[in-house]
Amino acid sequence: MIGSTVVYMVTVGLAQVTSLLLLPIITRYLAPTAYGEYTLVLATTALVGTLGSSWIRNVAMRLHFDFAREGRSAALFATAALMQAGILSILMVAGYVWTRWVSDPVSLSTYVAGAVAVLVSDAYALTTNTLRAEQRASAFGVAEITSSLLRLGGTWVGLLVGYRTPAMLFVFATVALLVAGAAIVPQLRGSLAGPRVLDREAARELARVGLPSVPLWVGSWFMTLSNRTFLAWYDDLSAVGIYSVAQGVGERAITGLALGLSMMAWPAILRVWIDRPRETPRLIGTFVLIYTAMTFGPAVGLAVHREAVIDLLVGPDYRDASAILPLIAAGTWLIGLAGFLNRALELRKSYGTLSGITIGAAAVNVILNLWLVPRHGIVGAAAGTAGAGIVMVIVAAVVAVRIEPLPIPWLAVSGVVAATAVATLVSWPLTAPIPAIGVFGVVYTPLAFVVSRHGIKEFSHHGA
Known part of the structure; x- marks a missing residue:
């Protein structure tokens, strides 16, 4: 409906504005070397996210409609969430070794903050994908706008009071997503059908359809x-x-x-x-x-x-x-x-x-x-x-x-x-x-x- 279109457009517009406002704020407080450390860790944790969760999340949205017809969408969501969290946790260790190998020493605190941010953001993305699939535009809009404003305000205040480190950028992004995610949990519960349990059939289907797409997501990382x-x-x-x-x-x-x-x-x-x-x-x-x-x-x-x-x-x-x-x-x-x-x-x-x-x-x-x-x-x-x-x-x-x-x-x-x-x-x-x-x-x-x-x-x- 036209109302949903307006909600999506307003949400995207506000998210882009806050994201653009962050760039001049960050680059006026962080030197290129510090910002480079942040973006290198961001790229590395994004690769880990590509291997560990992007394919699960994307395929889960495609399969949501099939499982919803069978009254098992809650089981699909729970299975996808557990799969991506488990795989991500294991791969993050290898990601840190990779980061230390390709560049000057990267702070462990920066990498840990980046890893936690990816774990939280991927769980949040799985949630908002489900809301989008159910066309709950208002809930999606509330979550995105809340997280964008909190991240902008928190980062700005943190820089002003002296927390001018790459790790700080990840910390405030994580806090913003946690607050926004908590706000849409009730909407998520109303969107899912059936028991929220680990479903072996759902796991097999996610793996069967999703694993062939892993090169797609890895290729996307190498592209960008x-x-x-x-x-x-x-x-x-x-x-x-x-x-x-x-x-x-x-x-x-x-x-x-x-x-x-x-x-x-x-x-x-x-x-x-x-x-x-x-x-x-x-x-x-x-x-x-x-x-x-x-x-x-x-x-x-x-x-x-x-x-x-x-x-x-x-x-x-x-x-x-x-x-x-x-x-x-x-x-x-x-x-x-x-x-x-x-x-x-x-x-x-x-x-x-x-x-x-x-x-x-x-x-x-x-x-x-x-x-x-x-x-x-x-x-x-x-x-x-x-x-x-x-x-x-x-x-x-x-x-x-x-x-x-x-x-x-x-x-x-x-x-x-x-x-x-x-x-x-x-x-x-x-x-x-x-x-x-x-x-x-x-x-x-x-x-x-x-x-x-x-x-x-x-x-x-x-x-x-």
């Missing part, structure tokens, strides 16, 4: 976060910090919007796939249009006004990040587009094919990083991601679209490109950060909405 490891190996933590700032800006402006769109639309697509499968390709094609409308303009805006964006959002020690922002924006946008083109494969549980596509693109990224990072530093790392994004989109277009042809509304997509061109021309002469970025957004947003409004109405009609 492994660059920090290569920079730590060939350069230093300061380079990791500067690169991570540029990547963070790209993620907040592009990936964050894409994830918000996925949260809004994916449950509706799953329901249409189950009830009226013939309508699904057209809906995914509309999905691609809305992704383009939401993210193409911001990606181009980041590239065009890169120096203004960096000056506005981060501290002066990180200005070198502007040099790689266009490459980061291009790579991030292309990887996101490939993910939407691959939705038909995910509906069919073709995780082996998805894994092959992602691993192939990740291999390109690794090869480019091994060649370019020793020679060009952070520019080489960013170029590797952009090159991998190009490969991933080409392969996705050839493989995934052949399996399920998508009727993409190309005329509307062309309108989005035209809107981006107009916004660029109008804002190009402006050099001050706020006017340049503000004018681009004011011109682009209404134009993009007009050309994609039919797609938004279609998702609202299907309950997104």
Whole structure:
């Protein structure tokens, strides 16, 4: 319904605003080396999360509808929660050894704080995924907004009073998620059916469907976060910090919007796939249009006004990040587009094919990083991601679209490109950060909405 759409959009918008506000706050208190340590631990614990829980959580959402029809959704949730917590706990030890090997010594307290943050955030994500599957948009919105505001406020206060360490960033993120998670437990209980017990059949089904997707999630990590490891190996933590700032800006402006769109639309697509499968390709094609409308303009805006964006959002020690922002924006946008083109494969549980596509693109990224990072530093790392994004989109277009042809509304997509061109021309002469970025957004947003409004109405009609 349109109400759910509004809730998701407001939630995503507020989450992105608070996330953007965090970046200038953190980078004005933490030096590049300290921020580099934080992001390196974040990348390592994310890899552990990829191996230990991402595949479980993703498949659990896909299987939720099957188990809900049988009145066993509570057993699926309990089984998935126990599986990911157990596997994560074991793998975190290996992750610390990896971190010490690839870089200068990383504080044990920072790593422990990061590990606990991943354990809590993955349990929280499993909970919110279930609420999304049940289309409880209000509960999801309350949880996300609560955690975002608490993390912003807690981190800011902590930095002001002198807790200026990488570990502190993880601690306040963990506290925010714990409070938000506690607030939605009653809603979760009302969404699950059957006894909350460890179910062997559910565990077998999660493993059977999910294990072939592990290479998919590992490949995704190598596509987006492994660059920090290569920079730590060939350069230093300061380079990791500067690169991570540029990547963070790209993620907040592009990936964050894409994830918000996925949260809004994916449950509706799953329901249409189950009830009226013939309508699904057209809906995914509309999905691609809305992704383009939401993210193409911001990606181009980041590239065009890169120096203004960096000056506005981060501290002066990180200005070198502007040099790689266009490459980061291009790579991030292309990887996101490939993910939407691959939705038909995910509906069919073709995780082996998805894994092959992602691993192939990740291999390109690794090869480019091994060649370019020793020679060009952070520019080489960013170029590797952009090159991998190009490969991933080409392969996705050839493989995934052949399996399920998508009727993409190309005329509307062309309108989005035209809107981006107009916004660029109008804002190009402006050099001050706020006017340049503000004018681009004011011109682009209404134009993009007009050309994609039919797609938004279609998702609202299907309950997104």
